[in-house]
Amino acid sequence: KQEVTQIPAALSVPEGENLVLNCSFTDSAIYNLQWFRQDPGKGLTSLLLIQSSQREQTSGRLNASLDKSSGRSTLYIAASQPGDSATYLCAVRMGTASKLTFGTGTRLQVTL
Amino acid sequence: GAGVSQSPSNKVTEKGKDVELRCDPISGHTALYWYRQSLGQGLEFLIYFQGNSAPDKSGLPSDRFSAERTGGSVSTLTIQRTQQEDSAVYLCASSLDHSGRGLKGDYGYTFGSGTRLTVV
Numbered sequence: 318k319q320e321v322t323q324i325p326a327a328l329s330v331p332e333g334e335n336l337v338l339n340c341s342f343t344d345s346a347i348y349n350l351q352w353f354r355q356d357p358g359k360g361l362t363s364l365l366l367i368q369s370s371q372r373e374q375t376s377g378r379l380n381a382s383l384d385k386s387s388g389r390s391t392l393y394i395a396a397s398q399p400g401d402s403a404t405y406l407c408a409v410r411m412g413t414a415s416k417l418t419f420g421t422g423t424r425l426q427v428t429l
Numbered sequence: 430g431a432g433v434s435q436s437p438s439n440k441v442t443e444k445g446k447d448v449e450l451r452c453d454p455i456s457g458h459t460a461l462y463w464y465r466q467s468l469g470q471g472l473e474f475l476i477y478f479q480g481n482s483a484p485d486k487s488g489l490p491s492d493r494f495s496a497e498r499t500g501g502s503v504s505t506l507t508i509q510r511t512q513q514e515d516s517a518v519y520l521c522a523s524s525l526d527h528s529g530r531g532l533k534g535d536y537g538y539t540f541g542s543g544t545r546l547t548v549v
Contacts (some may be wrong), residue, residue, distance in 0.1 A: 351537050358544060360435075360520055366537035406472070408538075416462060416485070417522075417538060419472040
């Protein structure tokens with residue numbers, strides 16, 4: 318059974334800092350991995366999708382890496398801003414016809 | 430449509446009543462998923478529809494929960510005889526989904542904004 322863990326559970330950083338969020342999964346035979354953000358009381362917004370054959374994806378200040386063999390992904394946020402404050406979730410998909418298994422999330426607060 | 434649309438956005442119901450939640454996926458997405466997020470909890474998979482295949486109902490918590498997807502598009506999640514522990518945000522997502530090889534394209538999920546259900 319796939320298990321997804323995110324560390325840390327919560328993180329507070331001052332504005333401008335670069336930060337790394339971690340995601341680990343127990344079964345490395347994934348199809349893809351997706352990072353989402355969730356704002357309080359809202360749904361999920363997709364940030365980045367990494368296919369199993371890829372090593373990283375970038376979008377603006379965000380960079381996600383994937384190391385399938387070690388069962389890890391990281392989300393790097395450069396020059397953090399207060400608007401980045403949210404819960405960040407990673408989720409893995411095992412096959413083309415498969416549900417997502419979510420991590421428990423990292424709650425990020427970026428302070429002024 | 431441009432995104433996944435869910436209605437209603439909020440629903441307050443009395444214990445014991447039935448409720449219906451609606452999801453309108455992105456046009457052309459063949460896969461549709463329902464998840465539930467209870468206060469302070471992670472996302473819990475409920476049910477998955479893929480084209481004309483039999484749905485994967487393995488996540489439904491009890492027989493009070495059912496879902497259908499008509500015409501391969503809109504889906505409704507029905508909760509009968511609601512209980513207070515059913516209070517949660519119900520999230521719908523859709524994606525492109527295929528079986529076979531040589532797949533191309535982005536098979537990421539797109540989520541709706543959710544329906545916040547409160548059972549009083």
